[in-house]
Amino acid sequence: MKNSNLLTTLAVIVVITTLLTLIVTVNKIGMTGKATDTATANFTINSAASISFITNVVNWGSGSVDEIPTAAYLYTNGTVVDGTWNSVSQGLTLQNDGNVNVTVSLTSSKAAADFVGGTNPEFKWLVSENESNSCSSGLNPTSWTAVSTGSTTICSNMSYDDSKDALDIDLMVKVPEDAIGTKGCVITATGTAI
Amino acid sequence: MDNEKVIVALLLIAILLSVVTLAITLSADVQKKNAESVNPADLVGVESADVQLNVLPNPAKGGSS
Numbered sequence: 001m002k003n004s005n006l007l008t009t010l011a012v013i014v015v016i017t018t019l020l021t022l023i024v025t026v027n028k029i030g031m032t033g034k035a036t037d038t039a040t041a042n043f044t045i046n047s048a049a050s051i052s053f054i055t056n057v058v059n060w061g062s063g064s065v066d067e068i069p070t071a072a073y074l075y076t077n078g079t080v081v082d083g084t085w086n087s088v089s090q091g092l093t094l095q096n097d098g099n100v101n102v103t104v105s106l107t108s109s110k111a112a113a114d115f116v117g118g119t120n121p122e123f124k125w126l127v128s129e130n131e132s133n134s135c136s137s138g139l140n141p142t143s144w145t146a147v148s149t150g151s152t153t154i155c156s157n158m159s160y161d162d163s164k165d166a167l168d169i170d171l172m173v174k175v176p177e178d179a180i181g182t183k184g185c186v187i188t189a190t191g192t193a194i
Numbered sequence: 195m196d197n198e199k200v201i202v203a204l205l206l207i208a209i210l211l212s213v214v215t216l217a218i219t220l221s222a223d224v225q226k227k228n229a230e231s232v233n234p235a236d237l238v239g240v241e242s243a244d245v246q247l248n249v250l251p252n253p254a255k256g257g258s259s
Contacts, residue, residue, distance in 0.1 A: 004197040011204035018211040025215050051239040062248040074247065085247060092243045102239065115245075175249055184246045193237040 050098035051158075051191035058092060058171055060085040065177040071120070074173045083175060091170035093130050094189050096160045102191035104158050105151045106169070110185040112146065118179025122172070123147045127154045130166035134159055144172055147187075157194060 058076055063085030065072045072083025076091035096102055108115075112123035124144040129135060137156035159165050169187070 004201070007201050008197050008204070011201045011208070014208045015204050015211070018208045018215070022211050022215045022218075025218055046236060048236045049239040052241050053243045056241070056243040058243070058245045060247040062250055064250040064252040067252060094241070098239060100237075116249075118249075171245060173245075173247065175247070177252065179249050180251055182246075182248045184244065186242050186244055188240060188242045191239040191241075 045099070047100040047193055048098045049100055049102050049191050049193040051094060051096050051102065051104065051189055053189065054093040054095050054166065055090050056092065058088055058090075060088055060173075065175060070177050072175045072177075074175065076170045076172070091168050092187065094167045094169060096134075096158050096165040096191060098160055098191070098193070100193045101160055102158050103153060103194055104155045104167070105153045105190050105192075107151050107188050107190075108147045108149055108185055109188075111149050112174075115147075115183055115185045116173060116175055116179050117181070117183070118176030120174070121176055121179055122174035123185075124172045126170050126172075128168045128170070129164075130168045131164045133164040134167055139167070147171075151190075158191065 060074050060080070063072070063080070063083050066082045066084070069082040072085070073079070073081040074083060074085055074088070075081075076088050078087045078089035080087055094104065096104075106125070108123075110123075112121040115121070115123050123146065125147050126141050126144050127139045128142070129139070135155035135158050140152070140154055154169070155167060158167065
């Protein structure tokens with residue numbers, strides 16, 4: 001008799017559970033009899049990380065260190081100190097032209113010794129916003145810092161909004177008088193979607 | 195004996211309800227769509243720039259720097 005009661009209880013539970021399942025299913029899916037119907041238009045916008053250098057060349061041309069000093073200093077703010085190189089008033093400008101915010105890192109193919117050569121050369125960079133609020137996470141570096149061949153994260157959250165999607169990368173080179181020859185290096189920016 | 199009949203009746207009801215639930219679920223126009231696969235290449239952008247200069251000897255220093 002006890003077993004019979006237990007079975008009855010279990011059966012009641014099963015029925016209740018099944019009934020609840022039915023109710024939930026009907027609620028989720030909906031029942032027929034509705035006077036309206038719906039149509040669905042589907043489309044997908046894919047995320048795409050894309051960055052580009054609006055200004056992709058810094059070329060000081062040919063020049064020499066002045067007679068008295070032992071080194072010249074070249075800046076991308078238009079300043080050339082103790083040298084005869086062309087004035088360059090525009091650094092590199094990097095734009096986020098994708099549709100997703102990105103983390104931006106820079107690498108250089110060469111550091112100062114390989115790029116410039118000579119005695120105690122310097123090759124430095126600093127980053128600033130070309131358009132206000134382009135980098136909500138803060139920039140790095142914001143003061144002259146030696147260029148590295150390793151990866152340097154300059155902005156952890158660069159906006160893709162057209163009104164605020166550009167960063168400036170200014171460069172400085174100290175050219176020792178004994179660094180004769182043609183110099184060149186490649187700076188690579190990588191933007192990773194976040 | 196009465197309990198047995200009740201149990202059998204309840205189980206039959208449970209089976210019937212399960213079948214109805216299954217039928218509704220199967221007949222519903224429900225589609226499970228896999229998430230769009232994202233091409234990893236779309237998540238990374240790479241761009242390069244050149245920095246150049248030419249260092250000449252200063253003639254005033256005898257042309258040899």
